[in-house]
Amino acid sequence: MKTAIQIRDLSKSYVINKQSQKVLDKINLDILPGEFILLRGDNGSGKTTLVNLICGLQAPDEGSIEIFGKSPKDPQAHLKLGTMLQRAKPVEGLTVKETIRLFQSYYPQPFDLAETIERSRLTTKQNDYATTLAGGQAQSLYFALAIVGNPDILILDEPTNNLSSEARQNFWKQVREFQQQRKTILAISHSEQDCDEIAYLVTREVRLSNDNGNLEIQEFPPYQALKNDYHEFEEGAKLKSESSADGENSSNLKYKSDPGSFSFKAFWGQLYVELLQTFRKVDTIIIGLGFAIFAGFSIEQNTPDQFQSLVAASLAALVVFVCVSQFGVKIASERDRGWLKLLRITPLSFTTYLAAKVGNFLVLASLMTGLAFVSGWGASQFSENSSFIWEPWMFYLSFILVLGVVPFAIFSFTLAYLFKTESLNFALLAFLAIMALSSGLNISRLLPQAWVRYIILFLPTYHYGQLVAWMGEVKLEGIFRFDGYHLIHIQWLLWWTVVAGMLARWVYRRERLSG
Numbered sequence: 116m117k118t119a120i121q122i123r124d125l126s127k128s129y130v131i132n133k134q135s136q137k138v139l140d141k142i143n144l145d146i147l148p149g150e151f152i153l154l155r156g157d158n159g160s161g162k163t164t165l166v167n168l169i170c171g172l173q174a175p176d177e178g179s180i181e182i183f184g185k186s187p188k189d190p191q192a193h194l195k196l197g198t199m200l201q202r203a204k205p206v207e208g209l210t211v212k213e214t215i216r217l218f219q220s221y222y223p224q225p226f227d228l229a230e231t232i233e234r235s236r237l238t239t240k241q242n243d244y245a246t247t248l249a250g251g252q253a254q255s256l257y258f259a260l261a262i263v264g265n266p267d268i269l270i271l272d273e274p275t276n277n278l279s280s281e282a283r284q285n286f287w288k289q290v291r292e293f294q295q296q297r298k299t300i301l302a303i304s305h306s307e308q309d310c311d312e313i314a315y316l317v318t319r320e321v322r323l324s325n326d327n328g329n330l331e332i333q334e335f336p337p338y339q340a341l342k343n344d345y346h347e348f349e350e351g352a353k354l355k356s357e358s359s360a361d362g363e364n365s366s367n368l369k370y371k372s373d374p375g376s377f378s379f380k381a382f383w384g385q386l387y388v389e390l391l392q393t394f395r396k397v398d399t400i401i402i403g404l405g406f407a408i409f410a411g412f413s414i415e416q417n418t419p420d421q422f423q424s425l426v427a428a429s430l431a432a433l434v435v436f437v438c439v440s441q442f443g444v445k446i447a448s449e450r451d452r453g454w455l456k457l458l459r460i461t462p463l464s465f466t467t468y469l470a471a472k473v474g475n476f477l478v479l480a481s482l483m484t485g486l487a488f489v490s491g492w493g494a495s496q497f498s499e500n501s502s503f504i505w506e507p508w509m510f511y512l513s514f515i516l517v518l519g520v521v522p523f524a525i526f527s528f529t530l531a532y533l534f535k536t537e538s539l540n541f542a543l544l545a546f547l548a549i550m551a552l553s554s555g556l557n558i559s560r561l562l563p564q565a566w567v568r569y570i571i572l573f574l575p576t577y578h579y580g581q582l583v584a585w586m587g588e589v590k591l592e593g594i595f596r597f598d599g600y601h602l603i604h605i606q607w608l609l610w611w612t613v614v615a616g617m618l619a620r621w622v623y624r625r626e627r628l629s630g
């Protein structure tokens with residue numbers, strides 16, 4: 116049996132006011148499976164830093180941490196951990212039940228949904244929006260999210276902050292029930308009432324010192340009993356593995372699949388909630404779907420002879436605008452709420468996460484283009500000399516509009532990770548302006564420098580614009596026309612999708628979510 120958490124010579128410093136300050140200094144600690152550790156220390160002594168390091172949200176300067184023998188960065192370790200972070204808010208647009216179901220989809224062997232809701236005392240609140248929960252109920256939701264994956268280790272960072280005395284009692288009762296299944300618990304609390312509530316469960320109290328970044332450890336009677344059990348088990352396991360050559364291998368088979376790779380279960384779970392959130396936002400419905408319907412209808416009514424080119428141009432602009440603004444703003448809000456931090460400590464992989472976000476956009480963009488054509492057909496029904504007929508170009512144009520915009524959606528994902536929320540709107544506006552300038556509309560003629568025009572030829576917007584002009588038969592002499600090289604434009608867009616994906620992966624990995 117492996118140690119639940121093994122910490123060796125762990126050090127961490129921060130640069131505060133241009134000076135390096137050591138928060139943790141060569142810390143060593145072995146937490147046994149089934150232990151209940153109470154982590155204490157004054158404000159600023161480094162408790163949350165230690166939790167962030169254990170969850171893999173931050174990297175140590177020196178030393179190492181292992182979760183059942185795995186690095187905290189390893190997705191296998193994330194399967195074992197359930198964490199309640201100190202600062203997080205529920206994500207918008209989802210009910211309590213939907214939020215818990217989403218987290219449940221990330222894990223291969225989760226708890227039953229109804230059981231988790233009941234265990235967290237959220238039965239009467241399960242259909243309420245998570246953002247409307249009162250303080251204590253929100254803590255219960257975070258508890259549910261921490262346990263739904265059926266983790267072996269539960270980490271609770273000041274879980275009873277802002278709770279009433281009764282709510283505290285209830286909370287620790289839930290934790291006790293969880294611990295009775297011989298799970299390992301690491302809890303941080305400043306409250307004396309909390310300490311009284313859990314006193315008989317605690318195996319060791321670990322105190323972080325503010326002065327020297329070291330640990331003081333106090334052992335309680337349950338620890339000795341647990342330690343003896345652990346050593347007996349170790350001895351037994353040693354004998355067993357000596358008598359059976361493949362003993363070690365068979366225990367490793369348990370988690371053979373790699374939780375860091377793409378998971379269909381997590382993809383469908385994530386895509387479902389992304390769609391729910393999108394279609395519950397009134398502005399998406401009005402701007403995205405409303406404008407698409409309006410464009411199709413009014414173009415067919417007023418200029419039916421130019422339907423193909425005008426619909427192509429207006430839909431291209433609309434689809435790009437909605438996808439870029441939707442993606443960026445949504446991720447920024449999730450980041451502000453601490454939601455991304457919560458996602459990063461689950462086994463959800465980057466590929467699954469990004470694929471679900473792109474999938475959400477593809478559904479929205481398909482609906483937008485479909486509705487524009489249906490409303491054009493609707494408008495033709497009111498017109499006496501209608502020329503509207505369903506033609507194959509409509510299908511091909513929709514295909515280009517929807518798939519061609521994927522690299523832009525991924526770029527806006529990248530921007531949302533690169534910029535802080537306050538500056539993100541400017542970044543998105545600048546991005547949209549660059550896209551408009553480089554779309555192939557011959558504004559570039561106004562640019563005196565030839566090299567600017569050459570750069571534009573390499574940008575994805577130019578190729579997207581050309582493909583739309585091709586399918587929309589856009590012929591605006593001297594301003595915008597298809598140059599005839601559709602295969603080259605398709606290749607460039609594919610290449611940009613790969614580049615955008617690599618960039619997104621890089622910003623996702625480098626993101627520090629520790630604040």
Ligand SMILES: Nc1ncnc2c1ncn2[C@@H]1O[C@H](COP(=O)(O)OP(=O)(O)OP(=O)(O)O)[C@@H](O)[C@H]1O
Pocket residue numbers: 129130131138156157158159160161162163164165629630
């Ligand atoms: N990302 C960061 N950048 C710079 N300094 C940081 C960062 N995170 C934490 N610190 C500093 O490190 C020290 C330890 O912070 P930490 O949040 O780990 O303490 P804590 O024991 O959890 O405090 P509290 O009990 O108030 O939650 C503090 O002085 C804090 O200001």
